[in-house]
Amino acid sequence: MDKNQQYQSVFRHINQNGDGKISPPELQICIGKIGGDLSLEDAEMAAALMDSDGDGMLSMEDLVKVVESANEEEKFSDLKKAFKMYEEIEGSGCITPKSLRRMLSKLGESRTVDDCKVMIAKFDVNGDGVLSFDEFRVMMA
Structure with missing residues (x-):
């Protein structure tokens, strides 16, 4: 269905x-x-x-609009929670290569800081070497 x-x-x-x-x-x-x-x-x-x-x-359309809107809000909230898991490690409001490496390590994936720099660079729109929440959201889309 x-x-x-x-x-x-x-x-x-x-x-x-x-x-x-x-x-x-x-x-x-x-x-x-x-x-x-x-x-x-x-x-x-x-x-x-x-x-x-x-x-x-x-109407049916009203119901769909409400459900879709609620789903988007829930996704946004979930992304915020995930971002905070990384952010709280550094407390900087962004995901750094070090904080990404630590979180991946907790998840059982061993990466170097250089690996994490490369991963971040793919989505680092403004080139500051870290991921803001907006960049993180694009990455997770």
Whole structure:
């Protein structure tokens, strides 16, 4: 099942009355089924925030946009955590060849500082010899 089919399946499951839109009460029921607690007022507010056509209900496209946005935020957060693992070693706000070598060593991969300089150079856009978070993010894409 591809991603689009998965979205359609989830949408159909939430859209209990089959009208092609997720209403605030349907959203409230869905959140309740996964263990959350959402008042009808909060469900109405959430639907209004996510709704693209102003009818107060969510279309399939609205649902996909919300899920994709959440996935991007999660990926960004995960990258930040990974970057901090390297960054905290040096405390410099960037990944240095030494900090990269130490982290790779912890992961069981033995590299020299020169090897790490070469690895960093491939993604070091500004040529300062270290990786900023933005350069790290490009590398991980």
